[in-house]
Amino acid sequence: QITLKESGPMLVKPTQTLTLTCSISGFSLSPSGVAVGWIRQPPGKALEWLALIFWDDDTRYSPSLIHRLTVSKDTSKNQVFLTMTNMDPVDTATYFCAHREYFGDLMFAFDVWGPGTAVAVSS
Amino acid sequence: EIVLTQSAGTLSLSPGERATLSCRASQSVSSNYLVWYQQKPGQAPRLLIYGASNRATGIPDRFSGSGSGTDFTLTISRLEPEDFAVYYCQQFSSWTFGQGTKLEMK
Numbered sequence: 001q002i003t004l005k006e007s008g009p010m011l012v013k014p015t016q017t018l019t020l021t022c023s024i025s026g027f028s029l030s031p032s033g034v035a036v037g038w039i040r041q042p043p044g045k046a047l048e049w050l051a052l053i054f055w056d057d058d059t060r061y062s063p064s065l066i067h068r069l070t071v072s073k074d075t076s077k078n079q080v081f082l083t084m085t086n087m088d089p090v091d092t093a094t095y096f097c098a099h100r101e102y103f104g105d106l107m108f109a110f111d112v113w114g115p116g117t118a119v120a121v122s123s
Numbered sequence: 124e125i126v127l128t129q130s131a132g133t134l135s136l137s138p139g140e141r142a143t144l145s146c147r148a149s150q151s152v153s154s155n156y157l158v159w160y161q162q163k164p165g166q167a168p169r170l171l172i173y174g175a176s177n178r179a180t181g182i183p184d185r186f187s188g189s190g191s192g193t194d195f196t197l198t199i200s201r202l203e204p205e206d207f208a209v210y211y212c213q214q215f216s217s218w219t220f221g222q223g224t225k226l227e228m229k
Contacts, residue, residue: 037218047160047168047211049218060218063124096167107174108215109158113167 002026004036004097004114011120012087022080022097022114029075030055035100036080037110038071040093048093052100053080089121125149127212127221135229142199144224146212151192156215159188159197162223163208171210172197204228 008020022036029036034055041047051071052060061069070083080097095117098110126149136142146157154175160168170179172188175195185200199206207228212221 046222047220106155109170109173111170
């Protein structure tokens with residue numbers, strides 16, 4: 001059974017750097033094709049895709065946030081990390097990590113999500 | 124970047140009615156890349172449909188997806204009380220989400 005769980009600070013100050021951890025179980029980060037994504041959701045607003053990391057450490061980032069984001073992983077510890085620099089109150093959101101499943105015929109989806117971790121940005 | 128527009132912000136319907144939710148892309152998207160999620164308050168999104176028309180494991184057959192090119196639709200044939208939630212489409216070409224449609228009970 002695949003599970004993911006996000007962890008990190010609940011509160012950060014403006015201009016600080018946020019680091020979140022996604023701890024996974026039920027799958028490994030090393031096999032070809034595996035990927036984990038990060039998504040956020042400000043209170044009462046829509047989902048926003050942030051980043052994706054693949055088994056081979058290839059990464060993709062939201063064009064609007066690429067200059068602030070870094071995603072990495074520690075395969076041996078079954079963890080994926082998201083770093084976001086220069087935090088601002090508008091970055092207040094619940095941050096989710098999710099497992100990207102490949103269903104064949106080039107069909108993909110985030111099939112299992114963590115419960116999310118709420119991060120507030122305030123001085 | 125592909126922008127997904129879900130035209131109805133809120134849809135007010137009654138249990139037993141049919142719901143039709145729209146998702147329009149700013150440019151053509153492979154139907155293989157179109158995904159639908161359901162989200163209830165305080166919960167993570169739940170995968171409903173992948174590849175535009177394939178139900179995920181455990182999803183009731185009252186949920187169906189269709190469409191191609193720039194126009195995609197999620198249909199719920201007969202609404203059950205537990206179906207009232209927010210629905211998002213997503214495309215896996217550049218991973219963007221639509222802004223969501225809230226399905227509320229009339």
